[in-house]
Amino acid sequence: MFVYADNAATTKMSKTAIDAMLPYLDTWYGNASSLYEFGQKSAEALAAARETVAGCLGAEAREITFTSGGSESDNQAILSAAAIGARKGKKHIISTAFEHHAVLHTLKKLEKYGYDITLLDVHENGIVTPEQVRGAIREDTCLVTILFANNEIGTVQPVAEIGAVCREKGVIFHTDAVQAAGHIAIDVKAQNIDMLSISAHKFHGPKGVGALYARRGIPLVNVIEGGAQERGRRAGTENVGGIVAMAAALSEACANLEKNAAYVSALRDKLIAGLKTIPHAALNGDETKRLPGNVNFCFEGIEGESLLLLLDEAGICASSGSACTSGSLDPSHVLLAIGRPHEVAHGSLRLSLCEENTSEQVDYMLREIPRVVEYLRSMSPVWKDLTSGKKQFML
Numbered sequence: 091m092f093v094y095a096d097n098a099a100t101t102k103m104s105k106t107a108i109d110a111m112l113p114y115l116d117t118w119y120g121n122a123s124s125l126y127e128f129g130q131k132s133a134e135a136l137a138a139a140r141e142t143v144a145g146c147l148g149a150e151a152r153e154i155t156f157t158s159g160g161s162e163s164d165n166q167a168i169l170s171a172a173a174i175g176a177r178k179g180k181k182h183i184i185s186t187a188f189e190h191h192a193v194l195h196t197l198k199k200l201e202k203y204g205y206d207i208t209l210l211d212v213h214e215n216g217i218v219t220p221e222q223v224r225g226a227i228r229e230d231t232c233l234v235t236i237l238f239a240n241n242e243i244g245t246v247q248p249v250a251e252i253g254a255v256c257r258e259k260g261v262i263f264h265t266d267a268v269q270a271a272g273h274i275a276i277d278v279k280a281q282n283i284d285m286l287s288i289s290a291h292k293f294h295g296p297k298g299v300g301a302l303y304a305r306r307g308i309p310l311v312n313v314i315e316g317g318a319q320e321r322g323r324r325a326g327t328e329n330v331g332g333i334v335a336m337a338a339a340l341s342e343a344c345a346n347l348e349k350n351a352a353y354v355s356a357l358r359d360k361l362i363a364g365l366k367t368i369p370h371a372a373l374n375g376d377e378t379k380r381l382p383g384n385v386n387f388c389f390e391g392i393e394g395e396s397l398l399l400l401l402d403e404a405g406i407c408a409s410s411g412s413a414c415t416s417g418s419l420d421p422s423h424v425l426l427a428i429g430r431p432h433e434v435a436h437g438s439l440r441l442s443l444c445e446e447n448t449s450e451q452v453d454y455m456l457r458e459i460p461r462v463v464e465y466l467r468s469m470s471p472v473w474k475d476l477t478s479g480k481k482q483f484m485l
């Protein structure tokens with residue numbers, strides 16, 4: 091059996107998205123900046139896609155800038171808010187220890203330019219509270235950037251409440267909603283969000299395309315300099331096919347959001363309940379305040395990498411954390427942020443489901459994962475030390 095359970099890393103494009111994209115790859119391949127009628131077809135498609143994406147987020151079309159994906163949107167949002175802050179002499183930014191690296195590395199860069207960065211601790215359940223944000227805001231704070239839903243452990247943050255605190259204090263609030271968009275409801279106005287990043291390939295759109303929402307009145311700094319595309323906010327010939335497909339995918343995901351969430355979260359809960367029966371295993375992140383498709387466990391006494399390789403042999407595509415860090419042997423910064431000790435964080439497994447997964451696949455994973463965990467433990471010196479009492483169990 092083949093099971094793709096790594097939808098947090100990327101998703102399969104939906105048929106709707108592919109069908110929407112194709113005409114702009116062959117028939118209507120014109121440059122949207124051209125003056126002739128043929129190119130205007132592309133410009134019209136861009137305008138329609140902007141309306142659609144804005145509509146799905148509760149924004150206005152002019153507040154949407156198309157980018158190359160989640161990473162670029164995060165970079166542009168943060169650099170823009172930092173520039174606005176600098177003009178007012180405000181160079182303090184608040185974020186969290188468990189952001190995506192697109193955020194963390196951009197903040198690191200700003201630190202070199204004299205910005206003061208506060209990374210909030212994350213509670214054991216993988217949630218940051220509005221009270222923590224309130225307590226960290228200073229006179230010179232120019233930005234709060236906190237992800238909507240964590241990409242490794244799937245925990246969903248109290249975004250509207252955090253946004254309300256930022257509004258009250260007059261601080262720009264950006265959220266990386268790459269894992270949330272198309273999976274849980276987003277309304278930038280109701281949720282008090284000033285800037286928000288999304289990426290098409292996380293909701294069955296194509297890779298290499300995303301969007302940044304910036305509330306009217308928030309000027310953006312260019313990350314890509316050149317032509318005047320995107321009203322001067324992002325240079326480069328527009329990826330018309332990709333953008334059209336993103337709009338189609340987002341609109342489809344939003345139209346089916348509740349139905350998909352109900353179906354996928356039932357699969358998730360079945361998987362969680364089954365994996366919990368493995369001894370010395372623990373779910374990472376809050377059990378209910380999490381994305382419909384996210385399951386993330388730590389198994390004591392084994393290495394996540396070996397687990398992934400054996401699961402791959404069994405036809406199961408999974409991850410030990412974020413795809414961007416796999417290949418490195420450092421334990422996940424997210425698991426460390428929620429207080430998992432190094433040894434435990436090493437034995438992590440993320441399974442991320444979507445509406446294409448089936449109950450039979452969950453049954454299969456619930457047969458294979460316990461078998462593989464037991465096999466790896468039978469060969470693990472650490473497990474031996476744990477069972478002989480030489481080392482203390484932590485889970």
Ligand SMILES: *Cc1c(COP(=O)(O)O)cnc(C)c1O
Nearest residue numbers: 159160161190192241268269289
């Ligand atoms: C995938 C992801 C990104 C990066 O998006 P790309 O489109 O791959 O650049 C950023 N943030 C989060 C939370 C993600 O899951």
